[in-house]
Amino acid sequence: MIIPRMIMKNAFRRKVRTSLTIFAMAIAILAFGLLRTVITTWYLGLEISSASRLITRNAVSLIFPLPLSYYDKIRHTLGVREVSYGSWFGGIYISEKNLFASFAVEPKSYLDLYPEIVLSGPQKADFIRDRRGFIAGRKLSERFGWHLGDVVTLKGTIYPGNWDFVLRGIYKGRDKNIDETQFIFHWDYLNETVKKTFPSMADQVGFYLIGLTDSHMSADVAVEVDKMFKNSPAETLTETEKAFIMGFISMIEAIVTVIQVVSFVVIIIILAVVANTMAMTTRERIGEYAVLKTLGYSGLNIATLIMGEAFVISFLGSLLGIVFTFPVAHYFSTALGTYFPVFYVKSSTVLFDLGVAAIVGVAAAVIPIRQAIHIRIADGLRRIG
């Protein structure tokens, strides 16, 4: 067909201009893709959160602990299958730049409640058996070159002092959404040491994790648990894992909103760039479009030519941008692993990029098409020569 051939030839008639526009589009899509990835990364925790898990924390704030004595009461609440507990440790490895998520947990129940953490049978048994043992995510152990049996010392920030641990297991995520940068060790080890050094902080936990017999009972169980500790010195707030994570995200919602706005501003800018290219192109070719109309080509044919050219430019730029996004995202994942433990380009982001390319292609062509279709043939022919 002559129209597709003309579209391709027209697109590369002004090679420098087209190449620069494609490059600009690629950079915009790269920026858009990375910003979208940052946003999806923040919401990743929501996707992997389980509907059959609840988190109980101090009703005043997460930074206030709860007594360990709540364990038995929660465990015997109707609808509760399993209970685990833990505390945020906040350890530093060698220097402050090596900050990662470190938790003290009751290991057996915790691993039962989190089947997403995949650990081999022997490693799991070794970890549970050794009170000074810890497990680390694959990425974390790779980052610091830790091997099984290695002794690793963390400097406590909440619990002062140097804490020695023995690496007993390296876990993998069940899927790639799972954070593989965590450091998990025995709550008992923490508590025993705290009993000696800071007795007032002993027998207290940061949170309880509740596994339900039936996910439909989450609301009832949450109400029941909180009711048990009403008017106690440490009232509780029990919520689903999803609500708990959403609470964290809402703290940084303004930042997420700004990133979303910036990502769309990038698209508006590139839309203006492509639209400008198409406007210049159409102005230059208005005589040719008049000739085609003279020969009997319809307005739809002319629109197809212009729209097709805009699509070629926006899609080539978009594809180039998508190709760039993967290595750049990988670099970000490596360089910013502390802030974004899980950072990868989702297929939905790629589809979003292609959708943006389609929108840019259509929007950039609208005004030029209008001009080309509505110009009188005689006026168009007069522009030649």
Place this chain on the structure above:
Amino acid sequence: MNMDKTPPIVEIRNVSKSYRRGSIPIPVLTDITFDIAKSEFLAIMGPSGSGKSTLLNLIAGIDHADTGSIIVGGQDITDMTETELARWRSGNVGFIFQFYNLIPVLTAFENVDLPLHLTGLSKRQRREHVEMALHMVNLDDRLDHYPGQLSGGEQQRVAIARAVVIDPVILVADEPTGDLDRKSAEDVLNLMERLNTELKKTIIMVTHDPHAAQRARVMKHLEKGVFNSI
């Protein structure tokens, strides 16, 4: 009025046309009535602004008259919509422009093939038609050349091949030699003359050039929107 016994291929009745400059109407053609016989070679002459190109545009169906009627090949094109006119032009009118107006990204072959894409011809049939048209204008060896690789005269011959390839009812030519040197202009006029005498094509040519106009069989002179001599 044309007194030829053959029925007219173009019938123009009381056609007027004006353009607006702001709110002021500027009359371009005033109550024009005339016929063009089948297989005629008509030259329309006149000074700039006399309305000759406007008249050609009306006959070719690329502009609408304000009043009057235009019948070409038995079809009244006066009240056709833009879409109907486009369809009509694609099968009935061959255009030759002053600046050739070839599409620069298409080869000579593809330029001539352009109007045939609007017909129902197969690819093989189109190829035969294009090769025949380019053979007729002596450009068999330039099929794969782009307009930029051809001289002005050659480009105009490609444009003529593009105009005749659909076997149109009328050929309209707006200053076809206006951008050519004397030798190329002579070649183009010879070609148009051959189209008229050998293939019996009806040609309506607008020109400033008296030498070109002399090659036509009928000459009309337009001034201030009215014919003042035949």
